[in-house]
Amino acid sequence: MLILLPPSESKSSRSRGKPADPTAVSFRELVAPRRTVAAELAAVSAGPDALTVLGVGPSLAEEVARNTRLDTAPALAVGELYTGVLYDALDLAGMDAAARRRATRWIVVVSALHGALRLGDRVAPYRLSMGVTLPGTGPLARFWRPHLEEVLTTAAGDGVVVDCRSSTYAAAGSPRGEAAERWVQVRVPGASHMAKHTRGLVAGHLCRTGTAPRTPEALAEELGDAFVVHGLTPPARPGKPWVLDVTPGQAE
Template sequence: MLVLLPPSESKAERRRGRPLDLDRLSFADLTPTRRRVAEALAEVSARPDAAEVLGVSPTLDEEIARNTRLGSAPSLPAGECYTGVLYDALDLASLDTASRRRAQRRLVVVSALYGAVRLGDRIAPYRLSMAVSLPGVGPVAGAWREVLDPELSAAAGRGLVLDCRSSTYVAAWRPSGELARRWVAVRVPGATHMAKHTRGLVARAVSQSSADPRSPEALAALLREDHGFTVALHPPSSARAPHVLDVTAPTG
């Protein structure tokens, strides 16, 4: 099973530690695109109009400035770097050893800067959305689309793709062909905050489970019967659309 997570806008950082080394990240074939995006991001972040190009508030000047120090800033595991509602619900640190190993193997974060990383990959904090168009690169989602396909398709193998991303990040990669029939997107009724929280709980649940469901129906049964979620599975609306799994987190 391949579980796709979005990054978070909020990111932790460290004062000490070895710097980012793009060559040590998972999915090595993404490295040339990572370098191209990182160089363009550093260049635009040093410009007076950086906030406008990046689509963020000018008050985030320190976060923008971090983009100019990607090669020297201390790195930390992606599972610690990404913070916020979804990652609080995932609560990677509290998982037992076996569950953490499954999380490291199954969970992948789709990132505007790094393309795709596993939770143990050491990354430098940054500020960049997949919706941005970078000078010299163009739309970031488009820059990743072609190179992500072989990497993530291989990572999925014969298993399911459980998609917890937002639509902004789905634009960077959509499973196709036979794999599209094993693509399940999590949809959460209600407010954005609860959607992120529930997706984090779903990622935690599949990390805790030794089972490896091979069909959308088996996944729905796992979440319902073993973890107490309320679920409703809907068929794809087209050949290139995912199954949609409506999920409500258990209460109490």
């Protein structure tokens, strides 16, 4: 099974520690595009219009400045890096050892800077959204799409792809071929802020139970034990995801 998560704008940081080793991060086939984006991000972040290009306000100026020092900044595990509503609901720290191992194996975070990351990878905190257009790459979602489609298709294997990403990050790539036939987008009807919370609960539930459904129908059945499943809609056309509408039900 493959569980796709978006990153979080809010991130933890450290004042001391070793920098990231780019060669040790998962998905070695992404090393070259990561270097391209990192170089573009550093150049933009050092410029006078950095805040405008990155689409952030003056209160985040220090975080943008940090983008110029990513090679030497202390790194931390992805499972500790991202914070916020979705990751609070995932509650990686509250999982037992078996559930954390499953989370490390099943979860992939789609990142505007790194493309794709696993929870055990170590990277430095950064400020960059997938909705940004960098001068040398163009729109980041379009830049990453050909790279991530291949990576996610391979990572999916023969299991279900549980897509808990926002639309901005889903635009950066999706599984193809047979894997796309098992691709399920988790949607939360009538929710915005609560959508992140619910998707975090869904990812955490699957990691805790250890069940790895192999079909969209089996995924809906599994989640029905802990959530209200409003419906499972088949793909609108080939290459599009199934859509699973859920809301929180009984307490996790």
